[in-house]
Amino acid sequence: MTSTQHTAPSTTSPAGNPIGFGRMLRKEDARFLRGQGHYLDDLVVPGMLHAAILRSPVAHARIVSIDTSQAEAHPKVRAVITGATLESLNLAWMPTLSADVQAVLATDKVRFQGQEVAMVVAEDKYSARDALELIDVEYDDLPPVVDARKALDPDAPVIRDDVEGRTDNHIFDWEAGDKARADEVFAAADVVVTQEMLYPRVHPAPMETCGTIASMDRVTGRLTVWSTNQAPHAHRTIYALVAGIPEHNIQIISPDIGGGFGNKVGIYPGYVLAVVGSILTGKPVKWVEDRGENLMSTSFARDYHMKGEIAATRDGRILGVRVDVLADHGAFNGTAQPTKFPAGFFHIFTGSYDLEAAYCKVTGVYTNKAPGGVAYACSFRITEAVYLVERMVDLLADELGVDPAELRLKNLLRPEQFPYVSKTGWEYDSGDYPRALKKAMEIAGYDELRREQREKRERGELMGIGISFFTEGVGAGPRKHMDILGLGMADGCELRLHPTGKAQLRLSVQTQGQGHETTFAQIVSHELGIPPEDIDVIHGDTSNTPFGLGTYGSRSTPVSGAAAAVAAQLVRDKARVITAAALECSPDDLEWEQGRWYVKGDPSQGKTIAEVSMLAHGTLELPEGVEGHLDASVVYDPPNLTYPFGAYICVVDVDPGTGQVTVRRFIAVDDCGPRVNPMIVEGQVHGGLADGVGMALMQVIAFDEDGNCVGGSFMDYLLPTSMECPSWETGETVTPSPHHPLGLKGIGESATVGSPPAVVNAVIDALEPYGVRHADMPLTPANVWMAMQGRPMRTDLAVQ
Amino acid sequence: MQVTMTVNGNEVSADVEPRLLLVHFVRDHLGLTGTHWGCDTSQCGTCVLWLDGRPVKSCTVLAVMADGHEVRTVEGLEVDGRLDPVQQGFMEEHGLQCGFCTPGMMMTARWLLDHQPDPDEATIREAISGQLCRCTGYENIVRAVRWAARHPAEPTTAQDTSQEVQA
Amino acid sequence: MQTPAPVDYARATSVEHALELLERLGPESRLIAGGHSLLPMMRIRLAQPECVIDINDLTDLDYVRVEGGELCIGAMTRHAGVLDSPVVGEHYTIFHDAERLIADPPVRNRGTVGGSFCQADPAEDLAAVGSAVKASVVLRSSQGTRTVPAREFHAGPYETVLGDAEMLTELRVPIRPGATSAYTKVKRKSGDWATAAAGAYVVLRDGVVADVGIGLTALGAPHFCAEEAEAYLVGKEPTEEHLAETGRLAAQACNPRADQRGPVEYKLHLAGELTQRVLRQSVARAEGRA
Helix, strand or coil, X not given: CCCCCCCCCCCECCCCCECCCCCCCCCCXXXXXXXXXXXXXXXXXXXXXXXXXXXXXXXXXXXXXEECHHHHHXXXXXXXXXXXXXXXXXXXXXXXXXXXXXXXXXXXXXXXXXXXXXXEEECCHHHHHHXXXXXXXXXXXXXXXXXXXXXXXXXXXXXXXXXXXXXXXXXXXXEXXXXXXXXXXXXXXXXXXXXXXXXXXXXXXXXXXXEEXXXXXXXXXXXXXXXXXXXXXXXXXXXXXXXCCCHHHEEEECCECCCCCCXXXXXXXXXHHHHHHHHHHCCCEEEECCXXXXXXXXXXXXEEEEEEEEEECCCCCEXXXXXXXXXXXXXXXXXXXXXXXXXXCHHHCCCCECCCEEEEEEEEECXXXXXXECCCCCCXXXXXXXXXXXXXXXXXXXXXXXXXXXXXXXXXXXXXXXXXXXXXXXXXXXXXXXXXXXXXXXXXXXXXXXXXXXXXXXXXXXXXXXXXXXXXXXCCCCCCCCEECCEECCEEEEEEECCCCCEEEEECXXXXXXXXXXXXXXXXXXXXCCCHHHEEEECCECCCCCCCCCCCCCCHHHHHHHHHHHXXXXXXXXXXXXXXXXXXXXXXXXXXXXXXXXXCCEEEEEEEHHHHHHHHCCCCCCCCCCCCCEEEEEEECCCCCXXXXXXXXXXXXXXXXXXXXXXXXXXXXXXXXXXXXXXXXXXXXXXXXXXXXXXXXXXXXXXXXXXXXXXXXXXXXXXXXXXXCCCCEEEECCCCCCCCCCCXXXXXXXXXXXXXXXXXXXXXXXXXXXXXXXXXXXXXXXHHHHHHCCCCCCCCECCC | CEEEEEECCEEEEEECCCCCEHHHHHHHHCCCCCCCCCXXXXXXXXXXXXXXXXXXXXXXXXXXXXXXXXXXXXHHCCECCECCHHHHHHHHCCCCCCCCCHHHHHHHHHHHHHHCCCCCHXXXXXXXXXXXXXXXCCHHHHHHHHHHXXXXXXXXXXXXXXXXXXX | CCCCCCCEEEECCCHHHHHHHHHHHCCCEEEXXXXXXXXXXXHCCCCCCXXXXXXXXXXXXXXXXXXXXXXXXXXXXXXXXXXXXXXXXXXCHHHHHHHCCCCCHHHHCCCEHHHHHHHCCXXXXXXXXXXXXXXXXEEEECXXXXXXXXXXXXXXCCEECCCCCEEEEEEEEECCCCCEXXXXXXXXXXXXXXXXXXXXXXXEECCEEEEEEEEEECCCCHHHECHHHHHHHCCCCCCHHHHHHHHHXXXXXXXXXXXXXXXXXXXXXXXXXXXXXXHHHHHHHHCCCC
């Protein structure tokens, strides 16, 4: 055989896409741009009925009576369900993700404003809403617990008297670190700075609210559920356990989701009620919540009252951090995080610094508010941890009179210290922190900004520069440590090559806008060298995808991305064996170039993946032990979390006469390892940065003294628009994860985690001429101005 | 009540309750689910479509008020299988992630470019300031509109067809 | 999403027809123009009129013109129309300043001047503008037409002097040669109602304030104005000291409520601060410096 001229394969596919990593336009855009997305409320199931939920107008009250007779008499109403109905089905209460129970419909009491009290199923949604007005509920008001700081007072009303023997509102105490060592270090330190700070209750508020269509087929006993759902398989298992429906008879389908951000992880009473409604009526039942229901009853985020302490030497070496946290969990403990971690990953509060000692104690309490706490891109409470430590570092800089960038550069972990085991037990996989911070400072023109600030201060103008350096811990997680309700956090992946060489990748993760249909195709494309347009990514339907715990906590790329890479590698390895069989040589004689195995020294002799797939499905004799077809199935158990990190710098101008804050610039340097699709990664960062502006300046779900939620609509729960956000300036460094097959770390929540402290630090920095040390988020104009007067506002309670 | 209106160039008629919101008419009666809804207080803007050539929040219009008027939705942007430059721009510049706010954003962008073919960043930000996005942080939406401004298409004429809709 | 209670619908073909419908259908009927005050309330069922009377066909009320020495704005003029009107901008920049800060672009495509005035929201920007420029409103009923000063039109929060079967048809603003004006607003984000806002016009003669109007919104100032502050400034030079005292008097006229936008102390501060700013800016515009 003669050796013919061999040209290296193009790294661009016939459709113009990169083969592997690179900027690629998204496959999913085609339908969204045409208004052809299939979101939950777009779905029509023949015969479907519509449900509406009656909710409690008060925060804490006994239910004296519920009269549904008029609602039942409405000509278009097919069913009315109350707590009494559910009690007879043993479904009035359901387990939460934190070993508590939550009322599906209130029976004895209502425990937060907006709690579910009854459900109507009607022929159309306007009639369902009309029928709600016909239900008469008599309440006997009880004093509510609204101020979390008073929840453990001896005379505080007991909220959870549904639990036998309960006499207070205490949920748990949890600690991490070494208290004795920390006490030693603090006692001997030159400088100790203490600060109380609140990370207020906020809400993810995706543009699409939560909803479901439940259809119980009376003939087959099969339950089909469409729902806005970031974790379809977990939901299926939980429905099986709770409702007693055999798991193989349940199919959960997540259609297109209009944003999740952790709002669509848990199982809400509305979902269970729709299932009950379908069982009772024999028809599919659709329930979609309105925005008020979304904000007032679905999983809120944060609500951590923190007291931080930081100890340092006189010359600015940080020695230790201590934190005391009061965690407001609302009326039911429904936080969604791995079982062994009731405070999530909060104990990563040691941040990006090398400390000698660290200790935290977290106390969880009940209040008369909606349940939740872990949501909104928090990476399981890392938002709270990063906010705490980055504020403390700035307070220390202020105390020592040193530049906050210099203080950080002095204390950041150094590259040679990785892998780094922190004082609270986290093993950070890799990082070059000083490089990222210096890059951010360079992009920002940091020295020039400080010069400008000095000049402005002389003229009485308020300008602030705020830094945030964060280490994230994502990609939960190793199944021996991490489970949700006993389900280990390992994810499956199935890769199947068709005879003509096209591929299908089935995953357990669930995109809500992150671009999985594109990114995961690119991962397989990278490993197999076939065009990403030839790879179909399938997810969202429990009937045709492998088991896994879903998408949240930035885990898709670290876990399922790893699974996809491993599966593709297995396929590639098998392709080698099949090529060897076809070419009658040894697999060791073969080398790989993008998409093709070829004979070393004779590149014209080779087989592409497509050719191999046809052979694998054909009649070629295969070696002993080698099965036909070209598939791989993997369950990936991550050995560790991955640790993306970043350095953010925010520049603000504050109007001293009004307290209004303008975010002039925001510089974000992120390191998430290699970037599969830089365009998608950058987009993820942009979105999270807007969250920082929103949370720092305007977002809060507050309550008045009667427990009324002041934040139940977008009139009061304020979200940033295009006017409040600057044009983001982004940069990158690349430090691969040593344990991920492709070194990928994940990016989804980084910017939401890292940005709020940058904005707050900037505003406090701006107010330095007024001697302001700290003020809590949200830094509305009123709060800023009041801080300037020496009286920053308390933001978890309504303004008096 | 009987209502008749032109939607994306087609005349439609239906019998509706006076209280029916235009967004529900478009979505549930006409099956044009590209227009979305996302709040209770006329703030989020995911329901934006054109009424008589102007972007409006369709959750705050009764269908009966649109009787005799002209409605355009995202489904009407594409002509004869060709994407509008705005749609193309949103794809080129990654101006969408979950896609939920996107139809409304594109309708506003199309209107803006029809009236100001070369808007600067501040003008674009103001034009979309009544519409929320939770995914993109707005930057790529601005870039998408700028892309469309730099790549205007040749004008085409859409054909009119009449159809009765039994509602 | 929330949905309204059942309601009847009628469409007016003229002002006379609208008035006739109002009379016939009674006080449980409501005119609907832009609908961006009424429909949100209907959706959450805070408002449950028996019938809505659609006046969007009254396009002959959509105009901006100068007539008889007054700037005349028809009640059906959309906010966007006011913002886009060069005639308005030529005489009273305060309208443009305010409109740019009212709601957001899609809402401004529907909301009308008449609707905003009649809603009488205590945080309504146009109410402050109307009071600042000492406008008057033309009201029509089957009994005839009457003209009421804007400062007397609003009787309290969500309350006007409009009779049951009466309609606001026009806003009229006296054109004052040499007048310059400005409006400013503090809000927590774009699209939020005002935390506080102020507007003013001045006429300077020989470096002295010959005429001035001050309007305030979201501050509980009765009739959205501060007459004592105006009276103080007339005849004085617009020095910083005089503006500060004017601001102090304007704040005295206010009675803001504490809410999530801020405590009373802050809002009273804003009353004074923003009054000074709009006066300062109006003066700067008069002197060609802005």
